Amino acid sequence: MMMKYEMTDLGLLHHFLGIGVVQPSSSIFIHQKKYASSPLSKFSLNECKFVTTPLVATEKLTKDEGSGAASEEQYRSIVGSLLYLTATRSDIMYASSQLARFMHCPTSKHYGTAKRVLRYIKETLGYGLEYVKGKNAMLIGFCDKAEYISASEATAQAIWLRFVLEDFGELQTEAIPLQCDNTSAIAITKNPVFHQKTKHIGRRYHFIKDALQEGIIDLVYCPTSEQLTDIFTNPSAKDQFNYHRSMHGVKLAEDLKES
Structure with missing residues (x-):
């Protein structure tokens, strides 16, 4: 294209719309580490205790559970950030979609659950989504x-x-x-x-x-x-959640293969 149009080659893509791009020889890895740090700072969670799963496996969120009202503005800010993070973090897709159901009149429990997801993000800040090169596109379905x-x-x-x-x-x-x-x-x-x-x-x-x-x-x-779709349909215990997360290609940048 440089022969036909006036343009400058800036090399490999490293950052685009809040998404970081790492391109080792065998894959393309996208992450939102920098973006994910913003809500942690905004809600003073940089020094918080982390959790290993976004949601408690046995917990169910309901509309009226009697814990009192929470700030809609702050709640929507957290959930909005989480929804944007799902572009590279399929492991928080279920938690984010559940929280998004209570944008109107959220309760203290909903707010606490949203902050729990941020505590999980803190523990997995360097995680992103890997696309392995050289593989044919094979469509596989799961039903449950x-x-x-x-x-x-x-x-x-x-x-x-x-x-x-x-x-x-x-x-x-x-x-x-x-x-x-x-x-x-x-x-x-x-x-x-x-x-x-x-x-x-x-x-x-x-x-x-x-x-x-x-x-x-x-x-x-x-x-x-x-059943890899379980990570999108219900909360799971730590071991099963970690297994499904890895099978979806969500991993640390440090774990990428160079060969």
Whole structure:
């Protein structure tokens, strides 16, 4: 492009819109370490005790839990910062989305939970998202909860994403593996007979059988412990959370491979 337009080559990208970019030989790593430091300073949490997970695994947030009102301005400021951080931190996606439900009339408990997420950010300040070079784009799906119906909805999304990837030149020639942790749902899908147990399911959900026969998707059993989407749907204990976080490519910059 420099031969056609007047421009200056500034070298590799290092920073863009609050996102830092590190480009070792084997991957591209994006992070928001500098941006994440701002809410910590703003809310005097630089010296706070850290926590190892964004949310307590057994805690549920509700609208009216009687802990008293909190400052909407401060609460929205924290949650807004967290939502922007999800660009490189999928590990706080669930916590941020839950907190975003209470932007109007937040309580002291909601505010305390938001500050807990910041305490987790303090412990994981150098974390970011790694994209490994040289890998083909392989679409993989996961479905959980509501089992058969969930698998049907995931199939619809997979078909749509298949078209999107094709437009980008990433044609998915093989069946898309759809990971499901329920053997009954898999058995129903692979059984061509509509029996008594599926009469209550709307007909529109049964198109998953056609997608399976046409080789568009392949329903595969996945143990619950390997359900990587759990990090987006519910809080988990430390060990399981750390495992899912690493599988999503969220890691420390110091752990990047140079080879």
